[in-house]
Every structure is written in structure tokens, then in C-alpha cells.
Amino acid sequence: MADGGGGGEHVVQMMAGGSGPGKVAAPEKWLNRFVRAVVLIERVGNALGTLAFTWATVVLLGGYAKDLHSGDDFIFATIIIFLEAARMFSRNNRIDYQVFFNTRGAFRPLGWNGLTLAACFCAVLKIMWEMRLRMIILMIILFGFGRLLSEVSSRGLKLLICNRMRRAASVWSPLVAIVLLALSTDESLFKDYSMMIYPQKKKDYSMIERAMFLVLLVAVLVATISSLHFTRIRKLVDSVLGNKLEFWCQGIISLCMVAALGMLVYMLKDYDRFRMIIIEVCAVAIMSFGNLQIPAAVVRVVLALIGLMPVDDSDPPYDDENLKASLRIFYWMVLGQGILYAVACMLEFFSFIPRRSLVRCGGFGGQRGVESVNMYYAYALEKCMQGGVLAPKKISLSNFATDYVNSDISKNQLHGIRMMHSFLQREPTKAQLLSKLTASTKTVVRIIKMLDWTCPKDAAIRLYAAKVTAELAKNLRVVTIPGTIQLVSALLDSDSTLQRGNPLLDTDDEQEERQELSMNTEDNQEVKHHSMRNAADNQGKRQDRHQDTDNLLETQIRSTQQVGIDEQKSCILRCWQWIQEFRSIPKEQQLTDHDFLPALAMEIIDSLAGSGQDNCVEIRKAADLISKIIGFTSYRRDIMNTEAQQSILLKSSLKVLQRLTSIGGKIGIILRYEISRHPFLLRNLIEILGDNKSSQELRKLVAANLRNLAVDERARQEIGHVQLIITRLVQAFLNTEEITSVNADRFLRKVAGQALAMLTMQSVQNCLVILQEPEFMMELKIMIHDKMYVYVAASLLRNLCMHARSELRESELKELSHTLREVLERILDVDGAELEILIGLSSQICKVIPEDFTRELDAGQIKQRFAKRLVDTLKANMKPSAHCPGIRRVVLEQVIHLMEYNSRYADCFNAFGVTDALSMVEQTPSKAENYRLFLGDEGFMEYSMPLSDLVARAKELMGCD
Structure with missing residues (x-):
């Protein structure tokens, strides 16, 4: 096993996860109260025993040794002294104390x-x-x-x-x-x-x-x-x-x-x-008897009772009243100690009630859950026995899990990390544990270090450490934990990959080493799977025992029915059902196909990438990490995973790539460049899009990745050179035969449309490829009327009109004119980025078919409302935002195209104060308006014409000086 994760010198930064711990009662509250009651009784007994020991040695044997009857009181005091001395000395050694005088385990099931x-x-x-x-x-x-x-x-x-x-x-x-x-x-x-x-x-x-x-x-x-x-x-x-x-x-x-x-x-x-x-x-x-605590308590009680009620009249009575009082005090203390020990042991015997309650309320499943609760019970008892009686003790499941994770014992580490994983599955305990880990640097570093424990006997610890890390990664800053990303990257190598060598570059001994390594890894996986199967079999046997008890219950019920005592039968049945419900153990959550290291590594990377750009910087620095992720975007025959696990890895890798390609800022540009330059990425994505067996979600993830990559001009051109990608995106966008009411199908169509919209921005070639698809414009006309696709279709139409205007056929121009009414009506109702898209489309339609455009304005009697809407939009967006940076630009383009076609529109705009609006735009230029869209603080797709030139052209058409 790897060395314990010290790392106390690091400062682990974790973002606040939610609103913090609520006021929901902790599931271990009742067990903690029970433990405190048992410990209080035992510690009072210890106090009486220590006092009795001191009293016997100092007062009785020290002051009245010659006066004590040798046949009873002297022997009794000596026995009590040796018994108490053995208890006090064994207290210094935890193992000895558990074997001989511990209250826990004084009784044990026969x-x-x-x-x-x-x-x-x-x-x-x-x-x-x-x-x-x-x-x-x-x-x-x-x-x-x-x-x-x-x-x-x-x-x-x-x-x-x-x-x-x-x-x-x-x-x-x-x-x-x-x-x-x-x-x-x-x-x-x-x-x-x-x-x-x-x-x-x-x-x-x-x-x-x-x-x-x-x-x-x-x-x-x-x-x-x-x-x-x-x-x-x-x-x-x-x-x-x-x-x-x-x-x-x-x-x-x-x-x-x-x-x-x-x-x-x-x-x-x-x-x-x-x-x-x-x-x-x-x-x-x-x-x-589990130890000597009960027999020792019985000896104390018996000796004390004999001393308080003497039956032997052969010895003369004591004349010294002080001696009599001293003996009575001594025997009463011994009697109280024995009774308290006996009460504590009997009370501890019923500890299975709060322990079983914690198993059910805390969500601990299977025999391992019961064992974890038993270990927590022993932990709580030991913690309560330490320190002062009235000193506050922070005993909780979170502290238990933290202490056991930091333990040097492999069994304790496994229980601790399993319990942490269980806590992170439920909201109240999740908030408490995250709050605890925020202040526990050593524990977080230890969990991260567990990812590097490659020893076969630590396989379960490593697996659960990965599952816990996947939860912590959502709120974790790894910049201050050196090597975290490298450890996560190493998890991706645990799929037993057997890389094929090149006969011109590799020697035979290197090939033999690869094969031997693969065989060893396969053997380790078989051992792990065998242990998992054994655990499942044991779990099944335990469940069978519960079922057998149920069968006995049915036999009892049938016999009772034969007797004919219906009322007693129903009472017995209710009691037995209650007992069975109390004794039952929740089923342990079985490992799924998602619970293997490469898939968990993908989940960790995805969560880290979404937690801040600092984590993205570390991800980018990790050697070959992006190449490993892209390597899982295709089905491979050279790995030992099952088909289901390969499907999970394929989906997980696409999700991670989607996350990485959507990052804003300079690091996002670098990540998209690193991803897009991979030689096999586009081939793998084409294969998924063209595979009829691929699910709708996989194809949606592929389209999302292509959309994100197309933000960068170089990647957009490179994708456009592979015409098959655009063809299959168009098929996914227009294939109405597979479109059903399922949201996943509709989302695929929308994301494919978004990818096409990004690919057609500032790309004449990509627009021409799309126009080769028959009935494409008609489908876009239909989508304009669908709320889910209206803005995707509008963006596509705008790009086609802008970059392939000369290639539009008469039928396509006719379909374009049929969209005018819907576009104009929506412009009057929407705001923000949606308004920018629709005005951008209307301005291009006006430029392509100005007669149809003006005719629609006049026929719909919305010319005045439309002109006022454009002027009001200019006035309302004097501070452009990253959400819609080009809204003033598209408004100016629309105004210019209308006035260029018919100068009488200048009077219409002037009536609503467009001159003042143009002056304000001229006085408040913004660099952000030179870009089509923003990711973070970085702008993309810069316009060729400055906004000031558009303002000057509009003023010129208005006749302004």
C-alpha cells in the first residue's frame, strides 16, 4: 500500500457546495446518546473502583491491617485491590482492556x-x-x-x-x-x-x-x-x-x-x-461472556454483600467504630461499582437496537454496512472514554470516516472511504461531510493519494477513493494539490490496454513485455471480479437466511390457522413482521458498469473542468491526458473492458470533450486547439454520427463537440474540409423519420442545427455544401414556426443569405419569403440574443429580396411598429453585453438595407428619433461589437466592417451632416 498521504503543508481550496449543513438531525444522534449513557455508567463505576482501591490500600490495609479479620475482610480487600489493579493497569493498553475488562462485548451472541x-x-x-x-x-x-x-x-x-x-x-x-x-x-x-x-x-x-x-x-x-x-x-x-x-x-x-x-x-x-x-x-x-467484565462484577457484588452482611460469628466484632465505618464505606463502593458495571453490560447488550436503527436510517446496506456501524459504535465508545467526563466530544459519522481514512490500517481505510461515499449520496450528510473536508487538508490529500494505490489488495480502496473524488471534484480546486491531475490521468490507463507495436520500431522483447503486462493485469481483474462475485454470493446467502425465516413464519401462520385462533394469529403476524422489518438489513448497493476506474476518471475530469479555469489549466498541462480522452471516442478491441463498459467510456469521453471545448477565455482557446489537432478525432466523430447503432445521446454529444470546436476559425475550416461531417450533421438535423416526442431526439436535432449554424458562419464553402441538400430551405421554413428550433433555423438562414446569396434558387427565395411574417412578428415580442438573431435574419432577407420584405411590412400594417422597435432597440442597448454583442450592428444593417431600397424609410425612422440614437451609438463605441459571439472574455468571429462605418453609412442615407 502506498504511503499515507501527509501533505499537511498544502492548503486545499474547496468551493462552497450548497447552503451548508441544515438543521436535519444527524442519523447517529440516538446511537451517540446511547453510547454516552453506557460510558457515563461505566466511568462512574471506574471512579468508584479507583476510590475503593485507594480506600483499601490507604485506609484499610494502611491503617487497620492488624485489626482486619484474616478470614474475610482482609482477604476480600486484598482480592478487590488485585482485581482493581489489574483493571487499571490493563486500561493503559487498549487491546488488553478489550480482552479482559471492556464493557463492549461483555456479552456476545451464543x-x-x-x-x-x-x-x-x-x-x-x-x-x-x-x-x-x-x-x-x-x-x-x-x-x-x-x-x-x-x-x-x-x-x-x-x-x-x-x-x-x-x-x-x-x-x-x-x-x-x-x-x-x-x-x-x-x-x-x-x-x-x-x-x-x-x-x-x-x-x-x-x-x-x-x-x-x-x-x-x-x-x-x-x-x-x-x-x-x-x-x-x-x-x-x-x-x-x-x-x-x-x-x-x-x-x-x-x-x-x-x-x-x-x-x-x-x-x-x-x-x-x-x-x-x-x-x-x-x-x-x-x-x-465476551470478557471478564461480568464475572468480575459478580465477584465484586458477592464480596461486598458478604462483607456488609456477615454470616460467620466465629470472628469477634470490631470495637473501633472508625474501622466499622471504613469497612462499610469500602464495601458500599465495591457494591456500587459491581452493580454499575453489571448495569452497563446489560445496557450494552441492547446496543443492537440503536445500531440496527442507524443501519436503516443512515442508508448503510449489506453486511459491510452493518460492520461499518459496529466499527463506528466501537469508535464512539473509545472516544467517549477518553478525556474528561464533562468535556464536549465531537463524535459523528463524518469524524469517524475522516479518522479511518487517515488510519494506517487497510481495513479501517476501506470502511472510512466507503462511509464517505455513502454520505455523499444524500444531501444532509453530504453538506456536513463537505464542510468537514473543507477544513481537513490531510484527509483530502489522503483521498487523492489513494488513487495511486495500485496494489491488488487495495483495489477496493482505490475504487471508492475514485468515487469519492468524483463527488469532491465538483467543489475542488486542485491547483494547490500537486499531481492530482496526473493521478486521475493514471486511472485512464487501468483498462489493460495492449498497444500494438510497429514492426519497424519495436523489438521482440518489448512486445513480450507488453503481453506479460497485459496478462498480469487480466489476472488481477479476474481476482477482483472473483472477490466481487464471492461478496455477492455471501450477500445472497444472507438474504436467503432472511427468506428462510419468512418461510418459518408462513409455517407458523398455517399451523395457527389450523388451530383456528384468528386474533392471536393476526397479533403474532404483526409482531413477527415488525421484528422482521427491524432485523432486516437494507440491500447493499451493487457495483454497476459505471463503477470502474476509467469511467470514474472521466467523471472526475468533467467535474474538475466545470469547477474553474484554474483546474482547466492543470488539465491542459497533464501529459497525454487529452490524447487519452480522445482515444476512448471509438470502440476498441485492444482493451479488456466489456461492451457495456466501452459504451460508457465512449459516452463519458464525449461528455468530457464537450466540457473542455465549451471553456471560455484563453485557456479555452488552447484546449480547443489541443483537441482539434488530434489526428483521429474527426474520424471517430464521423464514425459515431454514421453508426446506426449509436444512440441519440451519443450523436447529440458529437454534434455538441463539433459545434464547440467550430467556434475557432481554423477548426471550422478543417471540419468544413471533411464534407462527410456536414452531410451527416444535415441528415441528423433534417431526418424527421426518427424524430419522436422523446426530448433526446428533439435535442439531437437542435444541437445538430447549432453545429451547422456555427460551421456556416463566415464560411462560404460550408454554406454551399449545405445548400446541396434538397428541400433544405423548406425544412428551415417549417422550423421557423417551431419554438424549439426557431433561433437555430433563423441563424442558419441568416448565414446562407449572407454567404451564398448568389446560389439561392428561385424556389428557395420563395421559401425564404414565406418566413417573413413569423420573423417580423417575433421581432416585436422578444429581446436579448434572440432579438439579435431575428433582426440579423430580417436584415439579410431585406437585402436578398427587398421587394417581398417591404411588401410584407405594408401588408401587415406593422411598418411603424417595426421602425419604432428598431430605434428603441438601439437606444436600449448602449452598453453591449457578451450575451448579445452585435445587436446594435444588426439593427444598423436593417436600417441601412431598408433605406437603400427605399429612401422614404428615412422619414419613418426619423419620426422615432433615429438620428439621436445614431449619435449615441457613434459616441459609445465598444470593441465587443466587433465580434459575433463571446466565450468568457474572449471574442470570436470578428466582423470585417467596423461599427463606425455602419453608423456613417446610416447617417449618410438619413441625410445627416
Whole structure:
């Protein structure tokens, strides 16, 4: 694994993401309150224990050591001192404290493994009992061996024994337990011992009792064999139980263990049954203890009660009243400590309620989500135990995720980064986490550094780090995190590309190295996919267990219906459904085809490019990044991704290119130049446009990229030289057969029209190519009446009239005249950039067919309104904006064309004060009006005629000096 991301010296800048954290209650609020309650009880118990330890050492043993009764008080005080000393010293070591005296985990679920071990203990004890060993020795062995196995088996045994041996012990231990229990009931094995000590003891077990053990043995044997990996047996069992094998095997084994323990009690004589019941209860209790906290609490309570209520009258009473008071104070403190510990442990046993509630409310899915919540619970307990009792502690899921991401343990890092990804999917927690990360430089740098963890065992961490980075990139400034773009660029190389070499340039050893690298990468991907499949299988098995419980519920309901107790049935059903709903775990969100590194890298780059031009500068500096992105704009056979993943990469790469080509300012010019100069870009875009299998969205993205590239004159001319591009754009723009009511289809048509409009600006050749399409002008006439396409069609018509006026046929001029009424009516109603486009079209129509234009003005009786609209537009736009920089220019062109055709229009314009408006335009020139459009602060498509020349021409036609 890569080194931890220090990087604390950097300053990470993140833009504000939204309005900040709202007042929505945190999902972990109830669990935090529960943790604080448990910790408060435990810490009060610790305080009483420390005080009792001090009291015993200083007051009792220090002041009254000679006066204490050696048989009880002195021994009790000594035991308490050693017990408390062990607790206090183990507190300095977190692992030791968890093993021996931690409240968390004082109880643990018994499970079928615990029942099996308890049965083994009882069987061994019964055999030793028959051999008449001392009961005290048996109990010591039982408790000591049980405590050893309960801890070592869960911690050290896994390190000492291989996986196969652990699985063998787990599979065959139930069978061993049944055999031992059966042997312990066979009196013939212990006949000599029994008759030697108890000659009168004799009991012959019936065949029914022996048959019961035989039935249990057969049931456990069947369950054990069916859990083995034998193909024929698995198929046979699966045909009966389906995918519910694990559930039924565990259920059968647990029932057999309980039945065997019951049989052991039943087959004893009356005076031995009570002892065996106590022993079995003790064995089960031992297996339920997670550490020594509960036994130690019981010892404290028992010793304190004995000290407060003496039953031994052999020792004389104390004469010193101070000594009596000191002992009472000491025992009350010990009693309080033991009771508080017991209460804390019992309360902690019910921690599954707030933990399961957090799993459901926090959106944590699957067994990994449950494990993450359990880790947060342990984290919260440990944090609360640190520092002062009343000191405020900032405990939250965000802090937990941040601390675990910064951890040096791989498991903690995985849970931390997964939890961050989960938070970023929901708005309340997303705002909180972004606020936290804004102030946590170390965490952001660590997440970025995780993108470079290429070790196979860190594949999951790297994947989720990429998913988190994709969310953070929307508000992230990478200029102060050196190497971020390079790390993201490296993610694009994780598609296992096998580049073909050139036989004239590459040697054989280089080709072998490439093939070996590809094979290794493929193996790593197979390992990763295999682990994902195993995780999915485990998830399915857990879900099957829940379904099995539901089947048991159905069986209970049917039996209840047979009895005929409808009211009880409905009550049981409601309770059981509530329990099942509470116990159910939300499904874990499965990885999709979008969740692989190259696609996530595309998403990160897209988000970074949209977060500011500083990020775009860094993107441009990254070596070969743009070439890598363009490389994904075609289907490739030399990569290991699936067809679905290749489609996602194709779409993602087109989106990123669209983002980069739409950037304004000087960096936008550089990016468009870097993209347009790629030798394979236009070929790939042509292939997508011409592929009938390409979706409407892909073709729309291609058209959008061509539109953005056409802003620059060099790229516009280069695209125009590839006539096939314009032809396919025209087909996408006019192909009405595929146009449906779906928005994606209509958007494709609009974007294709925008691309054609950009390509025809200041390009006679491109206009001539478009005019070769039959019925093109008629389609534009139709689109003028459609609100969605009116401005695209108007811009295209303007360009065609401006640059290909001499090539327009009579029929096309007739179609052009039919658009006049719609254009003139819209000019009277719209403003801004839309008004600029429409006036620009009307001025060109007026220049091409002035007779039809003036006839339409007179026929519609809108000449006065139209003239007033033009003059008012001049007066209202004395400060041109980047949104519509040429609006005064097109108005002047319209005025000039009308007056050039008929001088009487000068009087009409003069009536509305056009002379004053022209003077104001002359006095307020702007450099922005020399450009057709703006991207950022950069203007494009500069006009050849200055605005001042148009003003002079208009004044000349008006007859002004």
C-alpha cells in the first residue's frame, strides 16, 4: 500500500457546495446518546473502583491491617485491590482492556458454535464426573478452558491454524459433541468407577433413550455431510432445500445440541439433575461472556454483600467504630461499582437496537454496512472514554470516516472511504461531510493519494477513493494539490490496454513485455471480479437466511390457522413482521458498469473542468491526458473492458470533450486547439454520427463537440474540409423519420442545427455544401414556426443569405419569403440574443429580396411598429453585453438595407428619433461589437466592417451632416 498521504503543508481550496449543513438531525444522534449513557455508567463505576482501591490500600490495609479479620475482610480487600489493579493497569493498553475488562462485548451472541462448545464441555465434564474426580477441579477446568477457548479461538487461533483446519474443526465439532455426549451416558464405560464408590448406583437406559441419541447423531451427521463440498451431495441437497442449505444446517445443528443437553439432564438421577442443570447453565454462560467484565462484577457484588452482611460469628466484632465505618464505606463502593458495571453490560447488550436503527436510517446496506456501524459504535465508545467526563466530544459519522481514512490500517481505510461515499449520496450528510473536508487538508490529500494505490489488495480502496473524488471534484480546486491531475490521468490507463507495436520500431522483447503486462493485469481483474462475485454470493446467502425465516413464519401462520385462533394469529403476524422489518438489513448497493476506474476518471475530469479555469489549466498541462480522452471516442478491441463498459467510456469521453471545448477565455482557446489537432478525432466523430447503432445521446454529444470546436476559425475550416461531417450533421438535423416526442431526439436535432449554424458562419464553402441538400430551405421554413428550433433555423438562414446569396434558387427565395411574417412578428415580442438573431435574419432577407420584405411590412400594417422597435432597440442597448454583442450592428444593417431600397424609410425612422440614437451609438463605441459571439472574455468571429462605418453609412442615407 502506498504511503499515507501527509501533505499537511498544502492548503486545499474547496468551493462552497450548497447552503451548508441544515438543521436535519444527524442519523447517529440516538446511537451517540446511547453510547454516552453506557460510558457515563461505566466511568462512574471506574471512579468508584479507583476510590475503593485507594480506600483499601490507604485506609484499610494502611491503617487497620492488624485489626482486619484474616478470614474475610482482609482477604476480600486484598482480592478487590488485585482485581482493581489489574483493571487499571490493563486500561493503559487498549487491546488488553478489550480482552479482559471492556464493557463492549461483555456479552456476545451464543450461536450454534457456542452451543456446540458448551455441549463438548458438558460431555467432558460428565465423563470426568463418572470417573469421580473432584468437583472443584472440574469447575476450574471448565471455567479456565472455556475462557481460554472463547478468547483464543476468536483472536489467536486464527493466526495459528490454517483456514482448512479451522473449517474442519467448525464442520466436525457438532458431530464430536454428540459422540462425546453419547459416550458420557454409557455406564458400561465407567462401571468400575461407579460401583467402587456408589455400589447402590444403577440405572439401565432404555432403548428409546439410546435411539434418541442415535437419531441426533444421524441428524448431525447428515447436516455435516451436506455442508461439505461434494458435488453429488450438494446437488442432492440443493434439489430438496434449494439455496437455503446453510440456514437449515445451522438450525438442525442448534436444535440437536439443545436436545442432546436436555437428554443429558433427563438421563441422570434426580439428585444429579440439578447439578447438571447448573453446570450446563454455567457452560452456556461462559460461552456468552465476551470478557471478564461480568464475572468480575459478580465477584465484586458477592464480596461486598458478604462483607456488609456477615454470616460467620466465629470472628469477634470490631470495637473501633472508625474501622466499622471504613469497612462499610469500602464495601458500599465495591457494591456500587459491581452493580454499575453489571448495569452497563446489560445496557450494552441492547446496543443492537440503536445500531440496527442507524443501519436503516443512515442508508448503510449489506453486511459491510452493518460492520461499518459496529466499527463506528466501537469508535464512539473509545472516544467517549477518553478525556474528561464533562468535556464536549465531537463524535459523528463524518469524524469517524475522516479518522479511518487517515488510519494506517487497510481495513479501517476501506470502511472510512466507503462511509464517505455513502454520505455523499444524500444531501444532509453530504453538506456536513463537505464542510468537514473543507477544513481537513490531510484527509483530502489522503483521498487523492489513494488513487495511486495500485496494489491488488487495495483495489477496493482505490475504487471508492475514485468515487469519492468524483463527488469532491465538483467543489475542488486542485491547483494547490500537486499531481492530482496526473493521478486521475493514471486511472485512464487501468483498462489493460495492449498497444500494438510497429514492426519497424519495436523489438521482440518489448512486445513480450507488453503481453506479460497485459496478462498480469487480466489476472488481477479476474481476482477482483472473483472477490466481487464471492461478496455477492455471501450477500445472497444472507438474504436467503432472511427468506428462510419468512418461510418459518408462513409455517407458523398455517399451523395457527389450523388451530383456528384468528386474533392471536393476526397479533403474532404483526409482531413477527415488525421484528422482521427491524432485523432486516437494507440491500447493499451493487457495483454497476459505471463503477470502474476509467469511467470514474472521466467523471472526475468533467467535474474538475466545470469547477474553474484554474483546474482547466492543470488539465491542459497533464501529459497525454487529452490524447487519452480522445482515444476512448471509438470502440476498441485492444482493451479488456466489456461492451457495456466501452459504451460508457465512449459516452463519458464525449461528455468530457464537450466540457473542455465549451471553456471560455484563453485557456479555452488552447484546449480547443489541443483537441482539434488530434489526428483521429474527426474520424471517430464521423464514425459515431454514421453508426446506426449509436444512440441519440451519443450523436447529440458529437454534434455538441463539433459545434464547440467550430467556434475557432481554423477548426471550422478543417471540419468544413471533411464534407462527410456536414452531410451527416444535415441528415441528423433534417431526418424527421426518427424524430419522436422523446426530448433526446428533439435535442439531437437542435444541437445538430447549432453545429451547422456555427460551421456556416463566415464560411462560404460550408454554406454551399449545405445548400446541396434538397428541400433544405423548406425544412428551415417549417422550423421557423417551431419554438424549439426557431433561433437555430433563423441563424442558419441568416448565414446562407449572407454567404451564398448568389446560389439561392428561385424556389428557395420563395421559401425564404414565406418566413417573413413569423420573423417580423417575433421581432416585436422578444429581446436579448434572440432579438439579435431575428433582426440579423430580417436584415439579410431585406437585402436578398427587398421587394417581398417591404411588401410584407405594408401588408401587415406593422411598418411603424417595426421602425419604432428598431430605434428603441438601439437606444436600449448602449452598453453591449457578451450575451448579445452585435445587436446594435444588426439593427444598423436593417436600417441601412431598408433605406437603400427605399429612401422614404428615412422619414419613418426619423419620426422615432433615429438620428439621436445614431449619435449615441457613434459616441459609445465598444470593441465587443466587433465580434459575433463571446466565450468568457474572449471574442470570436470578428466582423470585417467596423461599427463606425455602419453608423456613417446610416447617417449618410438619413441625410445627416
